[in-house]
Amino acid sequence: MGVSISFIGATTQELDRAERDPSWAEEFVYELYGDDFPSPDRPYGGPDREFGGLQFLFDEAGVGVEFVMDGFQIQEDGTLFGWTAEQIAGVARELRATPWERLAAHYDPVRMGEQDVYPNMWKFDPDGRLGGLEYAYEELVEFFAAAAERGLGAFMTFSF
Numbered sequence: 001m002g003v004s005i006s007f008i009g010a011t012t013q014e015l016d017r018a019e020r021d022p023s024w025a026e027e028f029v030y031e032l033y034g035d036d037f038p039s040p041d042r043p044y045g046g047p048d049r050e051f052g053g054l055q056f057l058f059d060e061a062g063v064g065v066e067f068v069m070d071g072f073q074i075q076e077d078g079t080l081f082g083w084t085a086e087q088i089a090g091v092a093r094e095l096r097a098t099p100w101e102r103l104a105a106h107y108d109p110v111r112m113g114e115q116d117v118y119p120n121m122w123k124f125d126p127d128g129r130l131g132g133l134e135y136a137y138e139e140l141v142e143f144f145a146a147a148a149e150r151g152l153g154a155f156m157t158f159s160f
Contacts, residue, residue, distance in 0.1 A: 008032055026074075057133065061106050070083065083156060
C-alpha cells in the first residue's frame with residue numbers, strides 16, 4: 001500500500017470542530033470515505049503516493065506548496081490535517097499559474113533517486129514515472145480548483 005496523501009473538501013465549521021475535537025474528526029473523515037463516497041458536493045483528490053515526487057518538482061520550480069507543512073495538524077500522530085478555505089484558494093491560484101510543463105522541466109530521476117524521494121521508483125522506471133506525476137498533478141489541480149470554487153477547506157489524510 002505505501003505512504004499516501006489525499007484531500008477531501010471540508011466546511012469551515014467542520015474544520016473548526018475538528019480542531020477542537022480531534023477524535024470526532026477522525027471518525028467524521030472515516031465516514032466521508034464510507035459507503036456514500038464519493039459525494040458529488042464534496043471534492044476529493046490525490047496526490048496519493050506521488051506526493052514526494054510532486055513536492056520535489058514544486059521545490060525545484062519554486063512553487064510554494066508544501067504538503068507536510070501547510071495546513072494545521074488535527075491528529076497528534078500526523079495522520080490528519082486541516083487546510084482552511086483561504087489556504088485552499090491560495091494553492092488553487094498557485095497551481096493554476098503553474099503549467100505542468102514548468103514542473104516537468106525539473107524532473108530528474110537520478111537526483112530524485114539519490115535523495116530518496118518517495119516512493120523512490122525513479123531509478124527503476126525513470127521514463128514511466130513522469131506520466132504518473134503528471135496524472136497526480138492534474139488530479140490535484142482539479143481538487144484545489146473545485147474546493148476553492150465552493151469556498152471549502154479540506155481534510156488532508158496522511159496514511160502510512
